[in-house]
Amino acid sequence: MTSILAFLTPPLLTEYIALIPGLIVTFTAIAVILLDVVHREETSREYLAYFSAIGLLGSIFSCWWLWDDSIATPVFHGMLYADKFGLFFAALCSAAGVFAVLMSPRYLVANGMDRGEYYMLILFSVVGMMFMANSADLLSMFIALEVMSIPVYCIAAFLRKQSTSAEAGLKYFILGAFSTSLLLYGIALIYGLTGTTNLEVIGSTYGALVASPEILSAANGVLVLSGILILSGFAFKIAAVPFHIWTPDVYSGSPTPAVGFMATGVKAAALAGMLRLLVAAFFNETARGGFFGMGWIDLLFAFALGSIILGNLVAIAQTSVKRMLAYSSIAHAGYILVGIVAANATNDYFLYNDTVLFYILAYTVGTVGAFGALAYLRKDSGDVETYEDLSGIGFKYPGIGLIMTVCILSSAGIPPTAGFLGKLYVFRSAVDVGASTGETSFIVLTVVAVLFSVAGMFYYLKVLVFMYMKPAEYEVHALENTGAKMALSVSALLCLYLGIFPDSAITAARESIVDMRGAPAAVEAQLEAGRKQLADEAAKEARGAVEPQRIPAEEPPAGI
Amino acid sequence: MEITLFHYLVLAAATFCVGMVGVLVRRNAITLFMCIELMLNSVNLTFIAFSKYRVDFDGHIFAFFVMAVAAAEAAVGLALIIHIFRHHRSVNVDEANELRL
Numbered sequence: 322m323t324s325i326l327a328f329l330t331p332p333l334l335t336e337y338i339a340l341i342p343g344l345i346v347t348f349t350a351i352a353v354i355l356l357d358v359v360h361r362e363e364t365s366r367e368y369l370a371y372f373s374a375i376g377l378l379g380s381i382f383s384c385w386w387l388w389d390d391s392i393a394t395p396v397f398h399g400m401l402y403a404d405k406f407g408l409f410f411a412a413l414c415s416a417a418g419v420f421a422v423l424m425s426p427r428y429l430v431a432n433g434m435d436r437g438e439y440y441m442l443i444l445f446s447v448v449g450m451m452f453m454a455n456s457a458d459l460l461s462m463f464i465a466l467e468v469m470s471i472p473v474y475c476i477a478a479f480l481r482k483q484s485t486s487a488e489a490g491l492k493y494f495i496l497g498a499f500s501t502s503l504l505l506y507g508i509a510l511i512y513g514l515t516g517t518t519n520l521e522v523i524g525s526t527y528g529a530l531v532a533s534p535e536i537l538s539a540a541n542g543v544l545v546l547s548g549i550l551i552l553s554g555f556a557f558k559i560a561a562v563p564f565h566i567w568t569p570d571v572y573s574g575s576p577t578p579a580v581g582f583m584a585t586g587v588k589a590a591a592l593a594g595m596l597r598l599l600v601a602a603f604f605n606e607t608a609r610g611g612f613f614g615m616g617w618i619d620l621l622f623a624f625a626l627g628s629i630i631l632g633n634l635v636a637i638a639q640t641s642v643k644r645m646l647a648y649s650s651i652a653h654a655g656y657i658l659v660g661i662v663a664a665n666a667t668n669d670y671f672l673y674n675d676t677v678l679f680y681i682l683a684y685t686v687g688t689v690g691a692f693g694a695l696a697y698l699r700k701d702s703g704d705v706e707t708y709e710d711l712s713g714i715g716f717k718y719p720g721i722g723l724i725m726t727v728c729i730l731s732s733a734g735i736p737p738t739a740g741f742l743g744k745l746y747v748f749r750s751a752v753d754v755g756a757s758t759g760e761t762s763f764i765v766l767t768v769v770a771v772l773f774s775v776a777g778m779f780y781y782l783k784v785l786v787f788m789y790m791k792p793a794e795y796e797v798h799a800l801e802n803t804g805a806k807m808a809l810s811v812s813a814l815l816c817l818y819l820g821i822f823p824d825s826a827i828t829a830a831r832e833s834i835v836d837m838r839g840a841p842a843a844v845e846a847q848l849e850a851g852r853k854q855l856a857d858e859a860a861k862e863a864r865g866a867v868e869p870q871r872i873p874a875e876e877p878p879a880g881i
Numbered sequence: 882m883e884i885t886l887f888h889y890l891v892l893a894a895a896t897f898c899v900g901m902v903g904v905l906v907r908r909n910a911i912t913l914f915m916c917i918e919l920m921l922n923s924v925n926l927t928f929i930a931f932s933k934y935r936v937d938f939d940g941h942i943f944a945f946f947v948m949a950v951a952a953a954e955a956a957v958g959l960a961l962i963i964h965i966f967r968h969h970r971s972v973n974v975d976e977a978n979e980l981r982l
Contacts, residue, residue, distance in 0.1 A: 506923070
């Protein structure tokens with residue numbers, strides 16, 4: 322037990338840098354509530370969207386600004402980490418938030434729900450996501466999870482006049498609260514076994530527990546049970562099979578621009594929290610299992626396989642584009658889990674976690690763009706939902722058609738988009754691990770993933786077929802809005818940019834993984850190699866920038 | 882008979898299972914909500930029992946935070962249930978089935 326006195330000492334001033342991105346968003350959210358109080362009822366609330374977007378962009382900027390200021394030990398009495406891994410996800414979740422708030426104003430007006438609370442809820446949810454990715458203790462992780470989830474339940478039910486939105490909110494709430502209870506019970510059991518909630522201390526205590534055979538035989542059942550309960554809680558949030566039931570219903574009932582946020586921000590933050598937990602607390606050989614030694618690797622392996630197969634197959638049968646995208650997000654969760662399983666199955670490939678980070682980034686830009694393009698269009702009778710509603714959109718609204726095309730192609734994984742590179746990296750790392758460890762199950766998993774992502778082409782390309790090859794029969798019009806146009810263009814451009822020039826994003830992902838605090842000693846050698854490689858690349862780049870200047874200076878004398 | 886850690890844990894596990902089965906089989910939204918609260922409270926009981934057994938304060942603190950979060954969830958959850966009642970004149974979750982499964 323830590324001394325009580327230790328908790329009475331205030332944190333160092335430098336520790337507060339771990340809070341800066343979160344604090345910026347928190348203050349923006351509070352300012353949005355206050356602005357909404359003094360708002361005149363009959364005028365548009367569009368400025369609140371721009372205000373929120375500026376706050377979120379400020380937080381992304383602060384992530385960039387603080388990039389090199391990571392702190393080696395957990396801050397605030399072991400509650401939070403201040404490292405590049407956290408900053409990467411903080412920037413990613415803020416970006417998902419920027420897209421969501423910019424795409425929302427006209428959509429909310431069209432649905433008769435132009436309320437300031439919407440932006441406040443998204444901002445607070447982003448705060449939860451940031452702390453989730455930063456948490457170094459199960460307590461802070463749990464609180465961050467709830468700060469992230471509770472606003473999202475409200476957003477799902479935000480279209481008060483539609484009973485489908487109410488239904489989506491209730492379903493999300495009941496199943497979300499249920500999954501939180503499972504997670505909490507797992508945490509309680511882990512606390513009972515190890516006597517702490519700090520991730521790194523759990524990691525070392527866990528190692529001591531499983532090292533002695535008599536404790537292991539007595540406690541093994543509870544250890545396995547707690548692991549399953551905690552992973553179930555996370556699998557609910559990332560919508561992995563078999564905890565995916567809520568996803569299509571919630572996504573089709575919720576406001577469309579917010580669905581893009583739910584599908585990307587919530588999933589990214591939950592994956593970040595899960596990765597933190599698994600790497601810092603459960604990286605022990607026994608807990609990991611791997612290659613069917615029945616640990617969390619095997620559990621995630623099963624989740625990945627199920628998500629890829631079920632997500633892709635059921636998506637084919639959908640008639641609603643929103644539900645199709647919901648099932649495809651389940652399939653994407655599966656692809657991401659393939660990357661996590663491949664990178665963490667053995668000690669030697671820890672650096673492959675950077676492919677997971679890149680995939681999440683690619684998935685985020687593609688998905689927010691696709692949902693944003695859907696939210697940009699509107700029928701007289703309601704939201705654009707089915708494939709038929711999209712008929713002829715490609716020629717009627719060429720800009721939106723193009724953006725939708727790029728984002729859909731990126732989700733499907735067609736070059737030269739970000740989604741293609743994401744899939745390539747993840748599958749290559751799985752094949753690499755499978756080939757060098759001689760474990761065929763990884764090759765099988767990758768082959769299944771590739772085959773089913775080809776099957777996925779069917780439902781993605783169906784969107785393009787309806788957009789470009791069907792006559793426009795339906796009365797669909799665009800909700801003209803500058804902010805939404807800008808956000809959509811940026812998401813489509815990012816899909817292309819990350820697909821053609823992935824270097825900077827890959828380097829950022831690699832730096833985040835190398836800098837990840839709380840990683841076990843077993844992977845220290847990989848981290849050191851990664852640091853060296855990054856330093857070499859940086860040195861080469863610096864030399865490359867100098868050389869072109871030096872050569873012309875030497876050449877003229879030779880020419881004369 | 883002396884009440885030991887074991888008894889508390891079995892009680893908590895039993896209550897947790899009652900709550901879990903309740904969520905899976907009941908159809909009234911309020912009952913579902915009560916079952917979730919039951920699960921959260923059995924988690925609290927587990928935390929407190931372990932905390933007392935280990936003479937460590939972390940479990941007590943965790944239980945307080947679980948209560949605080951449960952209160953926040955209750956606020957949102959009850960609002961959502963009233964919301965669904967306004968649309969369907971019922972709190973039966975089977976009647977809220979416009980989004981097909």
